Amino acid sequence: MTLLSPTPRGLLTGDRYRAELDDGRELYLDGQRIADPASHPAFRPAADELARLLDLQHEPEHRELLTWKDPESGLRLARAYQPPTTLEELRVQRRSAEFWHAQALGQQGRSPAFMASIAVGVYDFRHRLATADPRFGANAEAWYRYCAQNDLVLSHALGDPQIDRSASPLDDPDLALRVLEENERGIVVRGAKQLTTLAPLAHEVLVYLSASFTDNRAEKFVVWFALPLNAPGLITLAREPLGTAPWGHGHPIGARYDEQDAMLFFDDVLVPWERVFLLRDAALAREGLGRINAWSAYVGHVRYRERLRTLLATATLLAESIGVDSFRNIQEDLGRLAGYAELTGYFLDAAENRGAPTDAGLFAPGDTFASRVWSAEVAGEAVDIVRRIGASGLLMQPSPGDLAHPRLRPHLERYMRGRGTDVERKSRLFRLAWELTGDGFGQRQDLYEYVHRGDLARNRITVYHRHDQSEARARLLALLDAEPAAEPRTDDQEAPA
Template identity: 65%
Template sequence: MTLTEAVTGSAASAGALDGARYRASLDDGREVWLDGERITDVAGHPAFAPAIAELSRLFDLQHSPELRDTMTVESPETGNRISRAYQLPRTLADLTAKRRNADVWMRETWGQHGRSPAFMATIAVGLYDFRHRLATNRPEFGDNAVAYHRYLSEHDLVLAHALGDPQIDRSASPVDHPDHALRVIEENDTGIVVRGAKQLTTLAPFAHEILVYLSASFAQRGAEEFVVWFGIPVNTAGLKILCREPLGAAPYGHAHPFGSRFDEQDAMLFFDDVLVPWDRVFLLHDGALAREGLVRINAWSQYVGQVRYRERLRTLLAVATLLARSIGVDGFRNVQEDLGELTSFVNILDHFLDAGEATAHRTDGGLIAPGPTPAAAVWAAEVASRAVEIVRRIGSAGILMQPSENDLAAPELRPFLDRYMHGKTLPVDQKSRLFRLAWDLTHDGFGQRQDLYEVVHRGDITRNRINLFHRHDQSEVLGRVEELIGKPLRAQGRGE
């Protein structure tokens, strides 16, 4: 069945997902592996169930009377209600509506879902917007991008993307070691056959579709044959998903309030001679076009990503503020300075978002895109660890040692906990839960993963800084300085 038939035929979708449909859709024969075991019931597995329950709750919000119009919109093609995240923004009002939808997703997840469905859907919007340029590679590839966006939006599918290549020997060219990167091993009448791997595909076991792109750097290394963009269902034959160790597990009753709910999972993908039908291929063997497209198709995801990071910073600031109050250090000058620094991060991100909307423009694909703010990616990577460090500094050793809910419920222990582990403003039970939030955000496996994510997911910061420098137009001020130094500099105050 082609993508067009999947939207218009008997398998036409009912539009925006709800939780029940989402959970049922994961039982599709996908090959998911965890700790040497193939997982046959992804939705019901204890390592995945809390995260899937959280995603299901979010999909249910799309149908709530209070949020229906914020989170969904009527499809102009079918009349279905589809996610605002998949909406093609043709006006500034459409763009700001996408931001309001993202606000809901990111607020409900405390800024912890870096690759939420609301984020990933915007990349499909970018792929659609880039359709005319993809058609210069092959005419049908532009049509494929249009059909793929419509297929995803009308079914409200959860998208994951596969970008990174295996860390084997980054100093070697894939031409010399073909198995070090994903590559096309065959083209036939049906499609292309790919073999290889992609690493760190966030959300893969919880998604419906995998979008493979990036690969632009291969062109610079004389390996254009490794440049390929396509999208496939997660349950495609030959695709194996290897999950990392789950985070947020709760041994001995110690709760992980964020880790248990918001662990998106990161996975290694193995493509064992996977057939990709031609109507799912978007770009082949054109590194220059891939480099151009990498910026273009992420215009909306960067915008929504800033909405998400702002919410994460707001969460860190709120927890840090309550930590300081709970132990009576909120009046200390150094603590107020730290909180002021964290507040400045929130305010700066507000300005980046406003700047993107103030400089919004119509693309050559006909959509309204936020103005580019590449400095935001550099800045966010620079301050991410500092934001976490401020929470650590304020909570200090108290973050490490807090009683569990079972400790609090033990009659023999509770008098000692009430006497020695309460706070200035909070009883022991509320204080322990607050400090456990801080632990989840900053110290445990989930917190460490989130911190690493903030540093790496925007790409290499050195490369981003270099690109920022090269793209910055200095021509006017350079000309003025050159004119200034082209003449003798006269000393002042000598009557000259």
């Protein structure tokens, strides 16, 4: 197991990233242990795409946008790891994230740009963690610097297993990750976490409270820590890959951007004290959840805006390819999708304008909780617009083998072409749209948008409780309490009997 290294290595290259994934981790796919995910067919396309993006940091034309000079180490580090102290630094971080997510078409929910911002949040919260135990604040700062100065690709684990959500872990401890014991070396944890996106392709996982445990008796379930994914006793179980198919259809989106989701099993795993950030303090954990995610919520909106722009461009190309782009109902749908993309930009602007310094001296974006609820609410409609425009054409497109067949090709050119486009280009466009909205990868992305921001009903209730109604209520109550004005009588009005 790799512990915190005193020798920073600086920015990742693609080659170094791939090599570092071959670290002896216990990773399983379809009942088989995978020794090196970067070279396995199920993981290699996504690993190669991440490697390509990491290499962009080293290109001179992107250097100032994607990297910054760390005054402590003297190294250039990934921009996403820079703790912003001013509004301008926050905006530079946004522009860097916009570049990254545009390269990935908004498909990488757990991109390094996203997860690095959570490490920044842990760093920002270090002083509050130190109030529980001075070691925890120091650990949080050391871990942040280790991740930043080595440009680590991170994952995080929040959710508990779906065994019996009607029961309490106080009755069945397997329902949640728990601390078994403390000793001179650290804590020993047992349990599982789902759904840990990007775990098969990450260096480290950050584990923290899922906001479920407020009962004083449940303190053994309250724990924050980080571990390398090759820690002894840590088992990673990957789900079935979504970016491949047996019939030769092109899957350019799914193959590159299937981030992989995983279950993590903690088989009595020792977490060294230097990697523990919080223990048995539910109140501090609840406070910290909002604090450490301030920057990741902001970067998440950057990613979501790019996804909406990708869906809009896809829908527009579909409409143009079959000659429906001038239809009033189609333009209305495209306008709705364009509006979603515009509004997401407004939310980012609002987060910046509401930003403020934290007690640790960083500059944090303002609260955008309501916009996260909105994003989950419109995510399905955004996908449905693409489906409505593509309609049955999303289902029936020729494969590369069909296009190459001399008996089929004349019929395909005659009956499956588009307006001003040949059958081959049209089929590639429609298959790409199917990937984004309909096949296993598309359905996973759609579900991700709905669930990754948390329970929608609970979040709506939170928005209700957070919203300040005091002024509007006061005006209405004053109106209700006012003495009704007497209506003037005219001479021809009769007095009531």
